Amino acid sequence: MGTVLARRALLAAAFGALATMAVPVWAGQAAFAQAVATAAAKDAALTQFYRQRNYEPLWTGNRDRARRKALIQALEDAGAHGLPVARYDPEVLEAAFRAARSDAGRGKAEVLASRMFLQYAQDIQTGVLEPARVVSAIKRAAPRRDRLAQIDAFSKSTPRAYMRALVPQTPEYERLLKEKLHLERLLGQGGWGPKVPGGVYRPGAGGSGVVALRNRLIAMGYMKRSASQVYDAGMQKAVQQFQLDHGLTPDGVAGPGTLEAINIPATTRLGQVVVAMERERWLGPNRGKRHVLVNITDFHARIIENGKEVFATRSVVGKTAPDHQTPEFSDMMEHMVINPTWNVPRSIAVKEYLPLLKRNPHAASHLRVVDSRGRTVSRGSVNFSQYTPQTFPYALKQPPSDGNALGLVKFMFPNRYNIYLHDTPSKSLFSRETRAFSHGCIRLNDPFEFAYELLSKQTNDPQGLFHARLKTGHETVVELTPQVPVHLIYRTAVTQPKGRTRYLPDLYGRDARIFKALHAAGVELRAVRG
Template sequence: MAVLMAVVLAPQCVASEQLRERIEALQAGYAAAAGGEPLIATRALGDFYEARGYTRAWIRPELQDAWMNVLEGIASDGLAPRDYHAEALARLLEDDGASLAPESQADLDLLLSDSFLLLASHLLDGKVNPETADPEWKADRHERELYKMLAQALDSGNLVATVDALRPSQGGYLALRSAHSRLAAMANMAWPPIPDGPSLRVGDSDERLSAIRQRLRLLGDLDAPEAGEPVADNYDALLESAMKSFQRRHGLEDDGIIGPATLAMVNLTPAQRLEMVDLNMERWRWLPDTLGPRYILVNIAAFELEVVQDGQVVLEKPVIVGQPYRRTPVFSDQIRYLVFNPTWTVPAKLIVQDKLPQILQDPGYLERLGFQVYQGWGTDRRRVAPAGVDWTRVSARNLPYQLVQAPGPQNALGQVKFMFPNKYDVYLHDTPSRELFAKKARTFSSGCIRLKDPLELAELLLKGKAGWDDARIRSVLASRATTTVLLDHPMPIHLQYWTAWVDGSGTLQFRSDVYGRDPAVLAALHKARTPGTAAQ
């Protein structure tokens, strides 16, 4: 019996020795591979195997099978199984894993562990680090000791439950995950571009309308035809209604006219839509574990603000965001106070780039719009007359002045601003240029977010605060005195950039990538990881 046990245990001992040698090489800083593939989560692998005395972790076949099933399903998260050694693992598991040579057993164990640690890090924090691709994007990182989670999952056998707990649990993410599954079924469908031509209106006849009608049915905007109903080449009222719905969920003018912009969205293939869903799921993985029971969400790409309470949208407003060359950044913070009748101190960059050309062209510009000019800063600054400044000598290198706009109907910040102090100097505020809210694409600001009907948000935030009913707000506004009000309970605010999402009615929405942020994320999602880049 002793001889038999020695024969059985010998391969296990050899496999453990193989594990020890490779992990020690990793810890010494050398690259290591298993099954012909590089190991990625190098530090976490070292911690995991060192903690278990370099013994194999994946001996039980049911654990191996469970993990392969997990990898088969992760495409619904917009992630590729090949990034987690799925093909190499399948090759090693073609035969009974227990019959593998000791070196291959070590390969199998290392690849399974690396696969778990890598996928866990991607579900938890995203595959892409947004801050390396976009300096205007601040992500929330989640601190977890993933090697301990792996040990617990293997001990309990609950690999699937562990993975489910790692992916975002918010309804927005899960809805996109369902949308991925629906679009994936169409991804390989032939979708030849419908050619350009004259804009189409109700009553028109055009051979392209048959293809357009079919596309809207496939995308769910138009009901399937009744039995025996002919496919018409004329633009009827039923198609117009479906087209308006399609336009609304793509952020287009819902006039029913099929022009170039609408046709471009109709020509967006299921595979392209799938990529948009995938990269926006990735953006969800950059968010905090919870947005809060009550919060403000600004979708920059959709030019919309929502106030959400207990999962329900209680206020929805259009917003104006930064111009493409002054993009509104992405981050989460808290609104801590409001300022009624705010003054506006013009940032130095805007003085030179925006205001100086107007001052030189129109000497009365500053006085007419209520700007005061100060020389110097802080307590030493002194007010000077605009006419006494030689504006031709002012430049980015020679700017000893401040411009401060007094409260009033022409103040650039309007009647109220909502402050969440941040390094970008971005906040929400009113605007006197209210006509711009009628535009569909609203990229007009210098980075801050202008809000339509901001007093509704102010009233909502101050509801229940002693002494701040609607009458008090109106009285303060009428006084034109700058008044700061601290919130008793700061309101979480999340500035996000989603070009695909599922709204509260279950409709999959798409928007144009107005800042050109999508390609970098998509390229990074498709890029293979290199050793040491996984969350540890």
Template sequence: MKSGVQEHLAFFAAILIIAWLLLCFFSSSSMASDISENVRERIRQRMEYTGGNAVTAAAETIYSSVALPRFYEQRGYSPAWLQSGAPSSNCQALVRAIGTAGDHGLNPSEYHLDKIVDLLNEVAANQKAKKALNPGRLADLEFLLSDSFLIYGAHLLGGKVNPETIEPDWTAGKREADLPALLAEALKTNDVEKALKSLAPQDVAYRSMQDLLKQLRAAAPQPSVRLVQTAPSFKLGYRGPQTAALRARLAAAGFLGQDSEQDKEVFNESLEAALKKFQASWGLEADGVCGPATLHAVNRSEKDNIAAIRANLERWRWMPQNLGDRHILVNIADFHLAVVENGEELLAMKAIVGKLYRKTPVFSGRLTYLVISPYWDVPPSIARKDKLPLMQKDPNYFTANHFLVYQGWGADSREIDPASVDWKALGPNNFPYRLRQKPGPGNALGRIKFMFPNKHNVYIHDTPSHDLFAKSQRNFSSGCIRIQDPIGLAEYLLKDAPGWNREAIEDAVDNKIEKTVSLSRPIPVHIMYFTAFGDTRGAVHFRNDIYGRDARLLEALDSLARN
């Protein structure tokens, strides 16, 4: 009997415990639901009643003024970063992701990082003290977290700086993504870090620069090495204190090991060999002579290199989303053209780019045809500014250089005799003629031109001035890209075209009759400007900033204004 009573008492006690637990559970769920609903109302109210003013959260401006409202409207203003009425694990994942912004040359503090951490700590302290969570502060946290993801994501995707605000001729295609949709999916799958990482360029060149940036920042501070001063005939055989400074800087940069020379002021063979290696790594003429361009490169500090990498990581974020499985890449600052197929550089050659006052623009296009033995239709500005003065100095200039002169344009134009014109009476604002140069050895376009129609009227072509390719800095053109091996490029482009092997191309050139050949497979062309860039082997190379663009970009990159 006693045992039966005990069993009944135990049964009722268990029922009471279960009921209490269920009551606690539903009470807790109800509280969490109440908190989430209160936060939802705060979000909705702020979105609907801004009065045209910028939305703020915890005294910080919310910058994603279009994407963030759309994100919350699509979810009925319900909180995105709360779970059971409290911050979810996605919050810490976002904090970790923002903490890596420095690896992209960006500043983590510009993405609300400090304020987000403060709010998360505040919420954790209230939870520990069993204080009620403030819906207004949770709404602040919501806005800051979502804005951080959307703005940081936008900067990884397309750059922090709008290129056209500092480089009007930078018109390469932009990378795009639906960031609110990406954020919603990342929160659903708990993949916030992975989602942000996917927005950055995935190219080996970009990752190589990231790796070097991390190495330079993590390296222990090195003892300062004095700058190398200029010297006359600063080459093999020179003796002076400048040599000791050069030796020290090349050793610090890893280009010079121990040598047997006791007198550090003597410019010996081992120093010359080290200097040539250094010059080659910078794309300079590897002549072993420490001239002005080499001095500038040698005296670069790690701080300068970090700045250059940051600037060029940003430029990579300006690149088109898909370069193409096969494409042509021209780096203006490197005076270099490469044909890339499936990530492998199949063809490379030297290039000549625009002068300082006729800079080659940055843009992307599609090469659709090439012209063998082309005529050169002289752009009006070049005819007025360059060719007219030459004709005024030498009355035979046009005839000697195989220029045809036309009066008028279009169907009504007619060829005239250059000798019939009083050239000295004309000027840059009074030049009613069109110039056309015949095909041949002296033609400014050389043997072949490669066309990718664009608003800049820029294209790739040969040149009769092949001696210029021997120079290390090759900005001599009027904006177009002249290349060292046009026959090789044509052979690659026509490799699948019946009847167009190298011999056929050379025969067509020798005929000196203009011939247009369309490509069965157009190829993307990307004309870019990189003063630091990685290669497929993971190495990073630096080049002189020939157009003086880095400083302006870095100033914009370090501005607190978001884009």
């Protein structure tokens, strides 16, 4: 607190120094204009911005005090948002303002302030990193605003209100920010205390391990203070809630998986929150009043309407092998296909089925072999052994059926990655704790109910409409009106409107790479005392 007050005193002095300078006659201020032009020379947006305003200052004029103050205050708070504060160090900017004793000095300070403003504005509004450069499976670009348009808009705004509006306004971001500040204060007090020794702790157990477990749960907020040294009903309930919050089977037994999660330090959880805040900035605020949200790490697909969950179902996502991982992107769900044909992706056809067909041309008999003209080919007429993955000239298709790999319905948001949501005949996988078994598409546990909810906006009888198409046995396309935005995301820290933040495993290791990149960019975790 003392550092901030001291900094603001220096800033007041800097503002005072700027205020003592005479208001320039712009036509004659060649030194200021030349300094601005030189400092902005390699930045096309700033060059155009100052040229179109005839080099009138934005920050260093006598009437610009409110802008300077709003910027400095925002930069002082950058660390709270998990941003790389060295990119826009307010002390450096204050020093530049204090040193601005000439028109040339003011010109340099002017451009420095504009650069810092633009860097901060872009970072806090749409993220520090370029997603695909860090993780190639993130197929979304941060929604960057044009830099010239950004600074031009600021120049015409109320400064403090504009700076506040840069902060993402989504409920998720606001809750993540609160969780970040909570964890920072917790770290300032020493974290969650000693780890729990390994073992398996069940109701009725006692001993030092149970006491350590009790203390850890109390520190994490899952139990009220207690002197009990027995694994009683209260502890069992706390363990079950912890398990639910961490994607674990809520059996109330603290075994190896639960203890591994419970012993993860608060610093690691803080890193997850910082990454989640960055991811929230990438996603942007315009998600659609009604949209489908699939969190890959959470193994669920949800329909969100006006910010509230109206439907949820378990999902199966891509395997952890690099070429099977589910990518992250947003698109528009246009239609569903009832009684779908499975058009086997070429990668699967040549990698998995061609070797089988070479050994036995009648293998995988549930699939039709189709030539380039769409005709079904007799397997007996084909010498599969002559083909390589590069020369295989056929497509493989599975007709509609109860045993179809896509089940009885698929939900299409056409994209270059060939990813969609679909039914599956393999229902047993949905009972697993970790559900990463597909080639990349998302399988749904309750696809019919998912379809009913999607259709509920376009018919009074969604169930009747769906089953009328289903019972024909023929492949049928049902257009969605209106179309529904789909967001495939990856979050290992997820807040809840009521309750604690959920922390999930980093299934594909993506968040670890993002945190490493954030750290390299200058983001630091911090502990807050007091």
